[in-house]
Amino acid sequence: MNRPNKAAKDPAARDLETWRALWPSEKPEQSVPLLKALHVLTREGTLNADSRRKLTQVLHLTQMLRPALADLMKDDASPILAxxxxxKSYLGFILYDLIFGPAGRGSVxxxxxREQLVASSRDLAAASHFDRMSFIAAPIAEATLPGGKADMVTALHACDTATDDAIRFALRHDAKVIALVPCCQAEVARLLEGQSGPLRQLWRHPIQRREFGAHVTNVIRGLVLEAHGYKVRVTEFTGLEHTMKNELILAERHQRSNAQARGELNRLIDQLGITPALLDVMPA
Ligand SMILES: C[S@@+](CC[C@H](N)C(=O)[O-])C[C@H]1O[C@@H](n2cnc3c(N)ncnc32)[C@H](O)[C@@H]1O
Known part of the structure; x- marks a missing residue:
């Protein structure tokens, strides 16, 4: 008689198999306490739908960042990722668990x-012996790392203009790599409201204004980074079934500035007739 295997009837065993298949580590069981502490896995070892989504997103981003992180590790004995x-620092913990921890160098x-989140992240980092992981409880705009340097800056679903603060932070810290998965965005839609000009049909209706505004915001972010000498790739982040906020802007610095991108940005801004606050990073 065929006996059903344990994974087929036990949800915890089945979920453990699922995330072990996802988990790009040779010793996945070592990550179980961390994933339970992050509530990605329940105490029983099951995954709920939200955890599955979050885990898929963060692992996907981790894989997309691996080549850039490998380059940073090659060039620098102790690269810093902000x-x-x-x-809750899912991304930071998982990057540390899978990359910085095994490498034995670099810091996150x-x-x-939110101070409460920072306090619980500090506790978890201490309990996990993640000695090169630290936290700053502050708005991005006011945070400065010791030495004023960050090699890579990530911002996963940083709300609204917090993604712009992430860009300012990265430029201020002379980051070599910037990975942004923007969240909702309202500023540009607000600026476009009532704005006339030859393109006005693109934002006449509120729902289209919101979507066009979010799209234009990310176009401007990409051009701002290009103008600062970054090579910018914009790709789908992960499947739409995992998140609606699905654009990854990955920027890697390769020159000090780019006059052509600056010209394109100026032309776009002129055509739209708006001045988003992020343009404050563009030298006059
Ligand atoms: C949607 S959550 C995403 C959290 C995390 N990156 C993730 O993907 O799980 C956005 C987080 O950014 C924080 N946040 C928003 N604006 C911020 C700012 N200006 N400075 C620092 N943190 C900010 C919020 O408190 C919130 O915890």
Whole structure:
């Protein structure tokens, strides 16, 4: 008689198999306490739908960042990654667990305004012996890392203009790599409201204004980074079934500035007739 295997009837065993298959580590069981502490896995080892989504997103981003992190590790004995708008620091913890911890060097700093989240992240980092992980409880705009340097800056779903603060932070800290997965965005839609000009049909209706505004925001972010000498790739982040906020802007610095991108940005701004606050990073 065929006996059903344990994974087929036990949800915890089935979920453990699922995330072990996702988990790009040779010793996945070592990550179980961390994933339970992050509530990605329940005490029984099951995954709920939200955890599955979050885990898929963060692992996907981790894989997309691996090549850039490998380059940083090659060039620098102790690269610093700042994850801003960190929330519960899923991304920082998982990057540390899978990359910085095994490498035995480099550090991860989480920046988050909510002190409660920072306190619990500090506790978890201590309990996990993640000695090169630290946290700053402050708005991104006010945070400065010791030495004023960050090699990579990540911002995963940093709300509204917090993604712009992440860009300012990255430029201020002379980051070599910037990875942004923007969240909702309202500023540009607000600026477009009532704005006339040849393109006005693109934002006449509120729902289209919101979507067009969010799209234009990310176009401007990309051009701002290009104008600052970054090579910018914009790709789908992960499947739409995992998140609606699905655009990854990955910027890697390769020159000090780019006059052509600056010209394109100026032309776009002129055509739209708006001045988003992020343009404050553009030298006059
Ligand atoms: C949607 S959550 C995303 C959290 C995390 N990156 C993730 O993907 O799980 C956005 C987080 O950014 C934080 N945040 C928003 N604006 C911020 C700012 N200006 N400075 C620091 N943190 C900010 C919020 O408190 C919140 O925890």
């Amino acid at each position: 994850d801003v708008g960190a929330g 700093v989480g920046i988050e305004t």
